[in-house]
Amino acid sequence: MIPQCDIQRLRDIPIRDVAERLGLNPGRGKCRCPFHDDKHPSLTLNKARNSYHCFVCGAKGGGPIDLVMGCLNKSFVDACRWLADENNVIIAQQHRQRAQATDSMVTTDVVHLNRLMEKKVLNDDARRFLFDERKISREVVERVGISSISSPVPMSRNVNGGWFIAPSLLIPYTDIDGNLLSVQARYLGGEKGKPRFLFPRGSRCGIFNLQVLRDLEDNEPIFITEGTTDCLAMLSAGHKAIAIPSATMLKQDDVALLRRFRSFHTNCHICPDCDRPGECLYLDLKAVFPSLVRHQLPAGFKDYGEYWKEMGHKRLTC
Numbered sequence: 001m002i003p004q005c006d007i008q009r010l011r012d013i014p015i016r017d018v019a020e021r022l023g024l025n026p027g028r029g030k031c032r033c034p035f036h037d038d039k040h041p042s043l044t045l046n047k048a049r050n051s052y053h054c055f056v057c058g059a060k061g062g063g064p065i066d067l068v069m070g071c072l073n074k075s076f077v078d079a080c081r082w083l084a085d086e087n088n089v090i091i092a093q094q095h096r097q098r099a100q101a102t103d104s105m106v107t108t109d110v111v112h113l114n115r116l117m118e119k120k121v122l123n124d125d126a127r128r129f130l131f132d133e134r135k136i137s138r139e140v141v142e143r144v145g146i147s148s149i150s151s152p153v154p155m156s157r158n159v160n161g162g163w164f165i166a167p168s169l170l171i172p173y174t175d176i177d178g179n180l181l182s183v184q185a186r187y188l189g190g191e192k193g194k195p196r197f198l199f200p201r202g203s204r205c206g207i208f209n210l211q212v213l214r215d216l217e218d219n220e221p222i223f224i225t226e227g228t229t230d231c232l233a234m235l236s237a238g239h240k241a242i243a244i245p246s247a248t249m250l251k252q253d254d255v256a257l258l259r260r261f262r263s264f265h266t267n268c269h270i271c272p273d274c275d276r277p278g279e280c281l282y283l284d285l286k287a288v289f290p291s292l293v294r295h296q297l298p299a300g301f302k303d304y305g306e307y308w309k310e311m312g313h314k315r316l317t318c
């Protein structure tokens, strides 16, 4: 279910960079061949064709995806996911903000963000968006710890660290114990061309509302949503929910973390957006959590957030 255009993007990642990421040490365009028990570098990397060729075992013609498959013993789809993850390529999510810029050289200034989130403020834009427009419960907003800004604020103490634009919601991302990992800004202004979602550089938080898992009872229903707004609607409806930006961006350790909870094996739910990315998310997640239960929205609703704001009293049965 990976669109052809995305596969092409993965195939265009320089083969040398991929070999580097795989730890093959591609000095002078040659590295040890992962397809046979290679003692000396015999895999040649062809820059022009973006492919490899092993003169010993004859492995040839493959590109970045094949190299990952051979090296990490992954299926085609898993190799694509790995490559996408390593290179910040978002599969079938082009219309979404590439929010999760991960840059291993940069670390999020958590001290600064903690100070920023210390005192919660809900300005008029935030209240209008959350309560009037989206019908999010006040209790949920308080519990999750959402704040807002009316004028731009820096993302870190470093002056070059970038700015949160305003007016925006400030949405905290925490670990299971509630420790702040990063803050996502959700732009509420009307100016065209501004990114709707922003994370500080170096943010490594893939899952929103992880702290809900702390009190998750054995086998209790848990919803996986796409994006924070749907998640807030789910929480307002009284469901327990986490949000992920996209299945392809789930890191292996995130998946391992979720798997520790029985609910993700037995009582895991999704109400995917009624569009192609929603469908892809469902299928991708189904591959990770096979017991995932799909809920179909009534005709005419694009996503759960919209359903909730129109039909607020209705909960999904699970």
Ligand SMILES: [Zn+2]
Residues within 6 Å of the ligand: 033, 034, 035, 036, 038, 042, 043, 054, 055, 056, 057, 058, 059
């Ligand atoms: Zn070989």
